[in-house]
Amino acid sequence: MKLDDAAAHxxxxxxxxxxxxxxxxxxxxAAGLPVGRLQDKLKIAPSTLSHHIKALVVVGxxxxIRDATTLVCHANYAVMQGLVDFxxxxxxADAEGKDSKTAA
Incomplete structure (x- = not known):
């Protein structure tokens, strides 16, 4: 993952x-949640929820996924794992070993 992508996430x-x-x-x-259930669970106004979901979608x-009239949101686990790995x-990597002595 690139530094700019990690920063955006x-x-x-x-x-x-x-x-x-x-x-x-x-x-x-993996089943995700329909937007309506997400709204009910978090008690967020529809327009506010939409705004925040869009920000998460933009960065991946x-x-x-639309299922008939229902919009279902899913966490992108591959992106999450990439961010954690990054x-x-x-x-x-730069930690000094136990036997290292620092100059006084």
């Missing part, structure tokens, strides 16, 4: 309402 998740939406979709699993964290890819 983190920026989208940096809003408390969008983070609640995303966590709810993660908990819903959420996908939407964040931990270089974990402790």
């Amino acid at each position: 983190l920026e989208a998740l940096g809003n408390p309402t969008r983070l609640k939406i995303y966590r709810t979709l993660i908990r819903a699993g 964290l959420v996908t939407q 964040l931990v890819a270089e974990c402790c």
